[in-house]
Amino acid sequence: MLIALQDITFEFGARAIVENASWHIVPGDRVGLIGMNGTGKSTILRVINGEYSVSKGSVNKIKNLSLGFFNQDLLSFESDDSILEVGMTAFEEAQKIEKDIERITKELEHNQEEALLIEFSDKLHQFEALDGYNMRHRSAQVLEGLGFSTADLDRPYNQFSGGWRMRVLLAKLILQQPDVLMLDEPTNHLDLPSIEWLEKYLQSYNGAVIIVSHDRYFLDRMVNKIVELYQQQLHHYTGSYEDYEVEKEMRREMQQRSFENQQEYIRQQERFIERFKAKASKAAQAQSAMKRLDRLDKIEQVDGGPSKIRITFTPDKVPGKIIATLNDVSKKFGALTILDNARAEISRGDKIALIGANGKGKSTLLRLIAGTDEMEGERIPGHNVVTSFYAQHQLESLDLDSEILDELKNCGSGRSEVELRNLLGCFLFTGDDVYKKIRILSGGEKARVALAKTIISQANFLLLDEPTNHLDMNSVQMLIDALSKFDGTYVLVSHDRYFVSQTANKIWEIVDGEIKEFKGTYTEWEDFKKRQAETLKQQAAAAKQLANASDSNESKKKEVKATPVVNTPVKGVAIDKDKKKEIQKQQRQFQQLEEQLAALNTKKASLEEALNNPEIYADKKRFQQVESEYAQIGRDLKKANEEYEKAFEKLMELEG
Structure with a gap:
């Protein structure tokens, strides 16, 4: 056992977070700590971390236990060091x-005493035992897994935005490899490729992991236990989040039956007491019944569970068949090309999820569709389209001096105050919260107000940029339910895979400046990508086998001068000399294209590294030259890839 919380009680003022709660954490645990927003999940992590002391019970840890805690407070960290150097501070010892070692090496230049040589040898052994020779490589590997490019590694930490800084600090924490790793909403700062990398990394992590997250996909793939903070108690479940949902429903049903049975027993006892308490012959029995009721451990009635209020969109108009069209659209930021003569069409009823890594231009594409960003090319809006755009920059449109409820009333939606209060309840504003001024709200709270405004806008076309950020699981589910009943059209950007899987009927990706469309759900898209990856793997293996066979044939020709044979029967099969020559020719061409692609990719990486160097922008002539070369290498790569695919198909056809 690593940590034991034994009958702990913790209060914030008069409010109890937990009462007489217990939790034992053992090696190999992958625990999802869940609960409604505001119940105190992060507080429990801080109790485990030793930041808060319990008022009752005990928190016991094994000797020399190392704890790692990833949370928002880490953002106060500042450093001018490169992100690689920040990551490497995980290897402090x-x-x-x-x-x-450096100090002793200098001393050895003029001092060869045996004691110094022994110390030097000991230090080298210690350094090797701590994996010091690999600390730079391991740090770079983790940082790149979390989405940083090789060129980024030497950039100062302070040059990065908050979300990217959190990735650096997450990398440092992972590299420290604590016995217990506690992660508070880690996926909020990651794009899909980085989340998938983190999943793979944590699945082989040696220590225990505790995760607070509203990402159901992440929890389902990561955890083997669920601990739910509910009604000031820690409720334990074995299995994934999906298993928890099934078992919780069973427990609720059992508790409700037990409650109803106990209530029937209480009613029977009370009727007996009322009937016989005045009779001398039955008074003693009545007194015993009263004592039994007093000693009875009352079973709580099952509450109604999370809010069942429905969110509803009410489009005011029916749009035309085509919502928006993009023709030959190009968008660049300096040397970075987002779109290059891209085309796309959005039809009425499309539910599109725009996915991919950060920096690919997903939010930029949303703004181009909305018509709020300049671009080259043509954007054609559809007939009767009423657009509502939810994004972080929309927070600027909120009236800071308004109360939350008034902000929604002033939208002109025609909804009653009761309806607006119910909607705000879905977004975690309850009771007197609705009278708070916008000015005093946190960034997350402002985002929820902006999302509520989007919902009551009566639009028939929605653009949603990370709408599930700052929402708990219950609110996410209500938003999913609302979008499933929405008669309009939407394009959304989200890293929440469960949300995307439940809301999209088309998947868009930005690939090499083009908008690639997959007609199907996220689950179908995942299956398609897996099959595609497996096919590419098989093709690469086949290509390697062909290349090896070609090399082997060439070696044999050098060793043995074989007599040419034309159409000589061997076991009833004629050897086609012309076909064999054609195969060998195609193999040589295929090998040349492989080498050409490798060279082009190397050159592209070198140019990208140059463009990531801020100094290049001071030399206009040099910058223009590198930018031109980078554009040309992109065209050359596209052409070489097309030739490579054709050569491979022809080779497979000949071999078949």
Whole structure:
């Protein structure tokens, strides 16, 4: 056992977070800590971390336990060091020994005493034991897994935005490899490729992991236990989040039956007491019945569970068949090309999820569709289209001096105050919260108000940029339910895979400046990508086998001068000399294209590294030259890839 919370009680003022709650954390645990927003999940992590002391019970940890806690407070960290250097501070002991080795090395230049040589040898062994020789490589590997490019590694930490800084600090925490790793909403700062990388990494993590997250996909793939903070208690479940949902429903049903049975027993006892308490012959029995009721451990009635209020969209107009068309659209930021003569069409009823890594231009594409960003090319809006755009920059349109409820009333939706209060309840504003001024709200709270405004806008076309950020699971589910009943059209950007899987009927990706469309759900798209990856793997293996066969044939020709044979029967099969020559020719061409592609990719990486260097922008002539070369290499790569695919298909056809 690593940590034992034994009958703990913790209060914030008069409010109890937990009462007489217990939790034992053992090696190999992958725990999802869940609960409604505001119940105190992050507080429980801080109790485990030792930041808060319990008022009752005990928190016991094994000796020398190492804890890692990933949370928003880490953003207060500042550094002018490169992100690679920040990541490498995870190897604090190894870095200290490395400095000792450098010091001793200098001393050895003029001092060859045996004691110094022994110390030097000991330090080298210690450095190796701490994996010091690999700390730079491991740090780079984790940072790149979390979405940083190789060129980014030498950039100062302070040059990055908050979300990217959180990734650096997450990398450092992972590299420290604590016995217990606690992650508070880690996926909020990651794009899909980084989330998938983190999943793979944590699945082989040696220590225990505790995760607070509203990402159901992440929890389902990561955890083997669920601990729910509910009604000041910690309720334990074995299995994934999906298993928890099934078992919780069973527990609720059992509790409700037990409650109803106990209530019937209480009613029977009370009728007995009322009937016989005045009779001398039955008074003693009545007294015993009263004592039994007093000693009875009352079973709580099952509450109604999370809010069942429905969110509803009410479009005011029916649009035409085509919502928007993009023709030959190009968008660049300096040397970075987002779109290059891209085309796309959005039809009425489309439910599109725009997915991919950060930096690919997903939010930019939303703004181009909305018509709020300049671009080259043509954007054709559809007939009768009423657009509502939810994004972080929409927070600027909120009236800071308004109360939350008034902000929604002033939208002109015609909804009653009761309806507006119910809607705000779905977005975690309850009771007197609705009278708070916009000015005093946190960034997350403002985002929820902006999303509520989007919902009551009566639009028939929605553009939603990360709408599930700052929502709990219950609110996300209500938004999913609302979008499933929405008669209009929408394009959304989200890294919440469960949300995307439940809301989209088309998937868009930005690939090499083009908008690639997949007609199907996210689950179908995932299956398609897996099959595609497997096919590419098989093709690469086949190509390698063909290349090896070609090399083997060439070696044999050099070793043995074989007599040419034309159409000589071997076991009833004629050898086609011309076909064999054609195969060998195609193999040589295929190998040349592989080498050409490798060279082009190397050159592209070199140019990207140059463009990521801020100094290049000071030399206009040099910048224009590199930018021109980068554009040309992109065209050359596209052409080479097309030739490569054709050569491979022809080779497979000949071999078949």
